[in-house]
Amino acid sequence: MTESRPELAERAARAGSEIALDGFRTDLAVETKANKTDVVTEADRESQRRVIDVIQEVYPDDAVVGEEEDALKDVPAEGDVWIIDPIDGTNNFVRGIPIWTTSVAAVRDGETVAAANVCPALGDVYTADAEGTYLNGERVSVSDRTDPETFTVCPTIWWDFDRRDEYSATVRGILERFGDMRRFGCAQIALGMVASGALEGTITNVEPNPWDTVAGVHMVRQAGGRVTDIHGDRWTTERRGLVASNGEAHEAVLAAAREAEAYRRE
Structure with a gap:
């Protein structure tokens, strides 16, 4: 049976995050893109490649939107699409701050059907499917504060x-x-x-x-x-x-x- 998109989103995000974590707090070469605070490392690129490889093993015909390299930059209005950020929070990553995540979302005809944000340096995994949102496997909800x-x-x-x-x-x-x-x-x-x-x-x-x-x-x-x-x-x-x-x-x-x-x- 083909792996579900929620399951694959988490598995792919975990795989990419492992690549990123291997480079965390190491002597990485840091490049800039659009401006001095828009940075990228080889860990970003390698992590994205790993995420794409995991996804395409199961859904080879799905489109991929990603921050790095040759992935699409806009989300198609129709069809099955995967949206990837190999390291969201790269400025934190390169400074040794553990607040960063590998993010994967599955979208169908413009609507998100699954999502995973794996934060290995924090030990947290956020996921969401058609039923709800989960932190480390436990269902969560927004704050009930009203003031x-x-x-x-x-x-x-x-x-x-x-x-x-x-x-x-x-x-x-x-x-x-x-x-x-x-x-x-x-x-x-x-x-x-x-x-x-x-x-x-x-x-x-x-x-x-x-x-x-x-x-x-x-x-x-x-x-x-x-x-x-x-x-x-x-x-x-x-x-x-x-x-x-x-x-x-x-x-x-x-x-x-x-x-x-x-x-x-x-």
Whole structure:
């Protein structure tokens, strides 16, 4: 019997994470891509190759969207697609900070059907299927807090140097509305934390990449949370901004994200 997509997503993510972990806290050569903070290592490339190999052994005809190398960069609207981020949180990875993950999501006709974020340096595995979201095999749900003054919210997806005023406005929006703030430098883990109830929300007004978001968005939704774009519409990979919350005070989380809009540059 063919392996199910939820099972394969986790197995492929674990296989890629093992490759990445072998390079963690070693003397890696670090390259830059679009800017000085957009970094990549050979561990990223090797991990992605391993994930793809595992997937294609079972589903050789499925499309692959991935951050590195020659994988597709946009998610096809139809068909079966795998979305891969071999190391989400590479800046943490190269600094020896253990907050990074190997992310794999399975999508069919634009809708996510399975997701896995394996965080080997933390010892955590987040997964989601058609039934729910799980942390280390135990079913989890979003936080049940309703008072925004008790919320902890995380800004996510980095703003370029010429957009730091938007970042500052986002931080101010969080500080003025909620009890506390965190920033982890790994969007997928932040989304997993919303799904598991460790955070009440995570926000950005920039246009995120699918490999940074799709798996974690599925986890939040399957755990009972809400994810929209900056306008409050249901989030998809074609939307700008990402606002994920436990759903109890989504408008307040959305308002914090919108603080950046006055400073936005095209």
